[in-house]
Amino acid sequence: MTTINVKTTHSNQMIDITADVRKAIRDSDTSDGLCIVYTPHTTAAITINENADPDVVTDMIDGLNSLGFKNLSFRHMEGNSESHLKSSLIGCSEQVIIESGSPVLGTWQGIYFCEFDGPRTRKVFIKII
Amino acid sequence: MTTINVKTTHSNQMIDITADVRKAIRDSDTSDGLCIVYTPHTTAAITINENADPDVVTDMIDGLNSLGFKNLSFRHMEGNSESHLKSSLIGCSEQVIIESGSPVLGTWQGIYFCEFDGPRTRKVFIKII
Amino acid sequence: MTTINVKTTHSNQMIDITADVRKAIRDSDTSDGLCIVYTPHTTAAITINENADPDVVTDMIDGLNSLGFKNLSFRHMEGNSESHLKSSLIGCSEQVIIESGSPVLGTWQGIYFCEFDGPRTRKVFIKII
Numbered sequence: 001m002t003t004i005n006v007k008t009t010h011s012n013q014m015i016d017i018t019a020d021v022r023k024a025i026r027d028s029d030t031s032d033g034l035c036i037v038y039t040p041h042t043t044a045a046i047t048i049n050e051n052a053d054p055d056v057v058t059d060m061i062d063g064l065n066s067l068g069f070k071n072l073s074f075r076h077m078e079g080n081s082e083s084h085l086k087s088s089l090i091g092c093s094e095q096v097i098i099e100s101g102s103p104v105l106g107t108w109q110g111i112y113f114c115e116f117d118g119p120r121t122r123k124v125f126i127k128i129i
Numbered sequence: 130m131t132t133i134n135v136k137t138t139h140s141n142q143m144i145d146i147t148a149d150v151r152k153a154i155r156d157s158d159t160s161d162g163l164c165i166v167y168t169p170h171t172t173a174a175i176t177i178n179e180n181a182d183p184d185v186v187t188d189m190i191d192g193l194n195s196l197g198f199k200n201l202s203f204r205h206m207e208g209n210s211e212s213h214l215k216s217s218l219i220g221c222s223e224q225v226i227i228e229s230g231s232p233v234l235g236t237w238q239g240i241y242f243c244e245f246d247g248p249r250t251r252k253v254f255i256k257i258i
Numbered sequence: 259m260t261t262i263n264v265k266t267t268h269s270n271q272m273i274d275i276t277a278d279v280r281k282a283i284r285d286s287d288t289s290d291g292l293c294i295v296y297t298p299h300t301t302a303a304i305t306i307n308e309n310a311d312p313d314v315v316t317d318m319i320d321g322l323n324s325l326g327f328k329n330l331s332f333r334h335m336e337g338n339s340e341s342h343l344k345s346s347l348i349g350c351s352e353q354v355i356i357e358s359g360s361p362v363l364g365t366w367q368g369i370y371f372c373e374f375d376g377p378r379t380r381k382v383f384i385k386i387i
Contacts, residue, residue: 001355001362034256034292036353038362040365041367042306042307042308042364047217047220048221049171053205055206055210056210059201059204059214060217062203063198063201063203063210063211066197066198066201069324072317072320074321075316075317076313077311077313078311081313084317085318085321085322087307088305088318089218089347089348090217091220091349091352092367093352094220095167095222096167097130097165097254104130104167104169104254106168106170106252108170108171109169123364125362127355163292163294163385177300177346178342178345178346179342182335184332184335184339185300185334187333188333188334188343189342192330192332192340195326195330219346224294224351224353225296226296233259233383234298235299237299237300238300238350258387
């Protein structure tokens with residue numbers, strides 16, 4: 001298992017970690033299998049989405065904020081229930097198929113770490129099966 | 130890895146691909162393991178939900194549309210940020226357990242390809258571990 | 259594959275099943291691999307989120323309800339399209355990395371069965387790869 005550290009600079013932010021995943025697969029010398037990308041935090045997530053126009057991830061954060069979770073009167077004293085909700089809606093892991101030593105991604109697909117309660121330093125685990 | 134093509138006919142549509150997944154598992158001669166169903170597109174998704182009453186998937190599309198992403202003023206010039214959001218909320222892959230050469234699905238569970246920016250011809254990858 | 263039964267007591271409820279997952283991994287004598295936690299129901303889900311303050315899961319259910327799916331006029335005669343939507347938004351399975359015979363979870367992460375159409379008795383499948 002490989003651990004990478006991701007330093008976020010905003011409260012909500014999506015950071016492309018595709019290069020780290022590619023490197024972990026290459027370093028494992030696995031030609032064929034499955035790669036799990038997992039974050040062990042409850043106010044963060046992993047998703048796969050467009051890697052070409054950076055406006056897409058900004059729009060995605062705006063879209064999640066538009067759901068209005070921030071305006072609800074929540075019980076949790078830390079005041080970040082909105083962040084926990086976003087984490088479970090997007091999900092804390094993704095899986096990528098490995099063929100010929102590379103992740104099988106679509107032309108426009110990148111793998112993103114999603115920060116929903118930053119800025120913080122976060123961990124991502126990459127496991128090759 | 131098996132690749133199947135899915136031809137969608139509407140902008141938003143859920144298509145049952147359970148038979149294709151069953152066939153890929155049967156063809157692989159795997160009695161016990163894991164099956165990954167993955168779509169390499171950033172405005173589509175894979176989900177598992179009710180296969181009995183076709184109204185359910187129509188309702189699910191209506192429900193996703195009711196979130197109001199379409200009315201937001203997004204930056205992405207292609208104008209389909211709503212589709213990208215739906216893709217990450219539902220997720221671009223699912224995993225199914227294989228036992229005795231068959232996917233372990235609940236009585237009412239079917240595996241669906243979700244189109245959020247059609248009509249298009251789309252790909253789905255099926256990988257057996 | 260291990261099957262566990264979960265008895266829910268409310269229409270919407272999140273129940274911590276981390277101890278069951280730990281036990282299934284321990285019983286399988288697997289030191290290194292992947293654990294799939296899967297529910298075969300179309301109005302339930304599996305998620306990983308905060309295990310410390312029980313208010314978080316209550317807030318998450320309130321947040322999902324705030325999306326307003328209940329007020330939509332759906333076609334499905336059973337009247338539980340809202341439950342199907344929540345199931346696909348959260349997802350019917352999660353995957354956890356296994357290292358040294360234990361699931362690799364963050365300090366605050368617990369694995370939850372999510373009931374969206376209870377009370378019922380539900381099944382969860384745990385598969386070790």
